[in-house]
Amino acid sequence: MSGLPELISFMLTPTALVLMAVGTSLGILVGAIPGLTGAMLIALSLPLTFAMGGDPALVLLISMYVGSVSGGLITATLLRMPGTPASMMTTLDGYPLAKGGQPGRALGLGIGASLCGGLVSWVILVLLSQPMAVWSTKLGAFDFFSLVMMALVLIASVGGTSLSRGLLSGMLGILVAMPGASPATGEIRWTLGFHTLDDGFKLLPVLIGLFAVSQIVHELLTLHQPATRVDAAQSSLDWRWSDWTRYKINLLRSSLLGTFIGILPGIGANIGSVVAYSAAKNSSKTPEQFGKGSEEGIIASEAANNATVGGALIPLIALGIPGSVIDAILLGALVIHGLQPGPFLFENNPQTVGVIMATMLFANLFMFGFLWLFAKRLAGLASLPRYILLPIILTFCVVGSYALANRMFDVWVMLGFGLVGVLMDRWKIPAAPFVIGFVLGPIAEEHLSAGLMESGGSYLPLITRPFSLVFLLLAFCLLLWSLRSVLSPKEHQP
């Protein structure tokens, strides 16, 4: 980059440093509070940046992005509530490990892995943004559909104890995503005449209901028992230098998977951490530890969800195509400030590309620093007595659901899915595949329909397009593999 000295001097101005500090810490805070998401924070901060120049605005917004993906790990680890959808997989192992007496270790692993994921994806962002983004546009609708099918099959291996319950949960998620406007034609279906349902159920209220509300009910029902919250105050954060070498393969694999998945439009941090988690589980020497406090599980999830941030920025700056909701908002921010994302951004505004990349690096360092210093104090949220904590979280659930689209309907949806969550908990149906199915169902339908419109109704391109064929074959192998690993332990039982 030609103006490297200028870039460095810009990044070290007090304005840029303050913006990064404010952005990262606000992002972490919002990420840590269940019901508030980074997308919401960034969308709502966008008007505040109108008065700034383009570069400072990007510094603030990207710092928020990095912070919000990271903050979720605190509440996921200490409260078993994912602060953001992206940290859902962290709850599976972070909470058991913290509950088992090692909250400092659980947080330390998450924070360290987050930094690693952010840095690895930053390197790839710098090296590969142009060529990789050009490649991803070659994927057609059928290729995307096959890719999503592959991800859906992955649900089965994440489900936990029972393959059939995992699949049932995933399909239920898809089913719940069906009411409302069809993603293909906009035709309204299954709304029973309620116009508020024309847009279907939104992810945020469903997620808050399933995870936060059902957890609150769980807490209420166990009021007489000792607290299930984890107090981190006594234990110091534990991330050792030896961890870098000990988990280097897992860290690298999860970060690369997260980055790669982040590049693909529409599949964000949630899926990145799911894929990395199942990959880590499948290649682990101790897969039975996953879901019970596996250190590898925390690392995989947190490295991958932070890595998706860098990955998703690649198609955004290289082609002006957003990979996720937050990137769509960032795209809007670029345009508002008179910057045109695309291959020519590298030529016309090298300074802006530099600022985006430098912010990504600095914000990750800030994030690490903030979390290292304040994670336990943020976790103070968790050591509040329940009669204070539960009403506060309930209020946030209500206000957060409302603020999503400014309507009370979403609040009722949130409460309804709280009930669904309680019932699923009772019938031992895992909640994670439900959410993944809910997110992926419409994406799959959208791409399948677009593909069918292209081909005039023929399904043949599913197996004649090379990428599509590869993804479908991979999905098939994954299914066979998880069927085998489900069936084989039964043979050992008498």
Added chain:
Amino acid sequence: MKAARKVRLTTLCLFIGLLYGCAQTEDSMDATYPQRSIKVIVPFSAGGGSDTFARIIQRAIEDQELLPEPLVIVNVPGAGGTIGSRRVKDARPDGYTLLLLHDGIMTAQHSGQAAYGPEAFEPVAGTGDVGLVIAVADDSPYLSLEDLMEVVIDEPDTILFSANLGAPVHFAGLMLESAATGQGEARFRYVQHGGGAKRYGALIGGHAEVSAFSVAEYQQFRESGLRALAYCGIEPHPAVDAATADSQGFDVVSRNMQFWWAPKGTSSSRIEFVVGVLNKAMESESVQKQLAELQIDPEVLSGSELQTELADRSARIAAVSQRPTIPLPNLPMMTLAIVCLLGIVVAGQSWKKEAIQTVSESIERPPHVIRSTLLTILATTGYVLLLQSEWFDFRVLTFLFVLVTALIISEQPKRHLWSILATSLVMSVGLHAVFTKVFVIDLP
């Protein structure tokens, strides 16, 4: 006895809170418009084209103090803008709720996505007009609109048109077809890709041949590989390197104007007041400059001019008919079938397990735990119901809600009273301040 005191305490707090709430809402009803902030519903998400436009206007109104109370932008996205438009349609016609929605309001009606169109509203004004651009990828063999349409006529249903079904972009394609039908049967094959960035990606990736873009979108993507074939306006556009469709022999005018709507029955004096404010805002230097950057004409239409313009646009849109898409698989029913199947499998499995080991599940819970759980659920439902009714201020209800639930959950409500009161106060006032001042969200 302890429980009885708790109930008494809770009731007392509720009573005080309600009194405070009633005092709050008793405003005087007369005096001039506007007395409180005017909400503008933008039926798309924050950061999009319509939202950007609305916020440029909002800023100008704030900077020049054109309104005594702030103009509040409320994003109500979903279902192609119909979620937001329906809210305004059903709102009280008091001039405090307005809608900002472009020509999509007409295309949604004619494509059957919404059962109502402009006739369900009082049109206030039309601001910022901009035409659509018909464009192909840089490496496309089609150099002019004529080249392209020749193929569309000779080999109908082969050229892929990347569309956002039911939106103005889709109708630009349909209008091109109907303008060319004099020369033969012209037919595109429409593929649903959605927003501008996605349609651009489809062109670049070779998944479609042609699409329509707004001028802002065209400018954004031009450098990275988009070529304009035609501009669908009346006059050529300085930023678009192509002649108008009309001058190339295809009578297609497809433009997007940001229309402001009020609920049916809003008094004309209030509408005139809003038009005045919009006029002043649009004339301001900052708006003119920002619109010039976005390549939007800073035109303002109101009154009879607006009516004629709307009628003209409606007629053009109504003149083309939309073909049904190819039959798509009934995915909802397929999913339902799979869910039922898996449900039976899972039920069978757990039934078998239960047969082997007799259930010893339900753990004994002390009755007070069950009672406080149920009371909390009840309190939450009540809180949401009262919020929805909009009878009381958000701060009052939140204060009461936090207070009541904390008292229900706490085992020693009297000892913890002060910390509970402090939390309730911080939550209600703090949340209100953060959301309305920092996030500019309009709380119930």
